[in-house]
Amino acid sequence: MPFLVMPFPAFDPVLVHLGPFAIRWYALAYIVGILLGWFYARLLIRDGKLWARKKAPLTVAQFDDFVVWVTLGIILGGRIGYVLFYNLPHFAAHPLEILQLWNGGMSFHGGFTGCVVAVIAFARVNKIPFLSLGDLTCAAGPFGIFLGRLANFINGELWGRPADLPWAMIFPNGGPLPRHPSQLYEAGLEGLLLFAVLFVMVRLGALKYPGLIVGAFACVYAVARSTAEFFREPDAQLGFLWGGATMGQLLSIPLFLAGVGFILYAVRHPAK
Numbered sequence: 001m002p003f004l005v006m007p008f009p010a011f012d013p014v015l016v017h018l019g020p021f022a023i024r025w026y027a028l029a030y031i032v033g034i035l036l037g038w039f040y041a042r043l044l045i046r047d048g049k050l051w052a053r054k055k056a057p058l059t060v061a062q063f064d065d066f067v068v069w070v071t072l073g074i075i076l077g078g079r080i081g082y083v084l085f086y087n088l089p090h091f092a093a094h095p096l097e098i099l100q101l102w103n104g105g106m107s108f109h110g111g112f113t114g115c116v117v118a119v120i121a122f123a124r125v126n127k128i129p130f131l132s133l134g135d136l137t138c139a140a141g142p143f144g145i146f147l148g149r150l151a152n153f154i155n156g157e158l159w160g161r162p163a164d165l166p167w168a169m170i171f172p173n174g175g176p177l178p179r180h181p182s183q184l185y186e187a188g189l190e191g192l193l194l195f196a197v198l199f200v201m202v203r204l205g206a207l208k209y210p211g212l213i214v215g216a217f218a219c220v221y222a223v224a225r226s227t228a229e230f231f232r233e234p235d236a237q238l239g240f241l242w243g244g245a246t247m248g249q250l251l252s253i254p255l256f257l258a259g260v261g262f263i264l265y266a267v268r269h270p271a272k
Helices: 025-046 060-086 088-093 095-099 108-126 130-155 182-203 212-229 247-268
Strands: 014-018 021-024
Touching (some): 021 025, 025 060, 025 130, 060 088, 060 108, 060 130, 060 247, 108 130, 108 212, 108 247, 130 182, 130 212, 182 212, 212 247
Antiparallel strands (some): 014 021
16 A cells, blocks of 8 residues: 555535425536536537538537437436446346436446437438537537546546555545546546547647537547546446456447548548
8 A cells, every 4th residue: 555645535426405305417508518518519610610511510509409308318318328328237136226317327438429329310300411510519528528428526436456566545435545636637638638638639720520529529538438437447347348448448449430431521521
């Protein structure tokens, strides 16, 4: 055990109680992340010089309507993905717990799939280019990811593997060993780094190549998540899987390959 171990801050997972209701940090992270992403996407839509025709292929009002669709996609996809990928036997035995979102349990890869379904469905209904809508959604996505990982840290969940480092922490439910604060690693890699890469790409004209931001998002996130998984303790009910990989790493492989496909398509088919 290292001589210096940082104490884990004793956060209350509930931000405030309002009578019988409780506002939790986890829920607040989703709400604020969606609002920030919504505001950022509106700025991108209004900035004509970022688009091939000096005008976005959808209006601010259309994106406002889309926010409801993508929110449902994130919640439903994230929860269904967690149930299927991470703890299916448990939820099969306790199906009512599937509805208990306040207890946590969301899968990024499931949420991403839910977003894809929402993008395609909304684009078809409103007759707008689904790749450009996907680019906007992915450009705004890191806000929610960053805040979600901070909420994981506040909840003292998804902690890292045992570590002999000065910044290692003993998490309340993580046993007596000091561990990597892997939630903060993920917040930095999947949130801040991902946003920085996409921000630069957008400013360099990536939105003029529909699907390029979607592909970059998928590739960078897959690499960032796979890297962070080397420091994150695997889910107890799953452990290490094929070849010593974690579920997060295995799910990131098809995500990365899909991202490469979007990038190749985008660079060959710029907006006209």
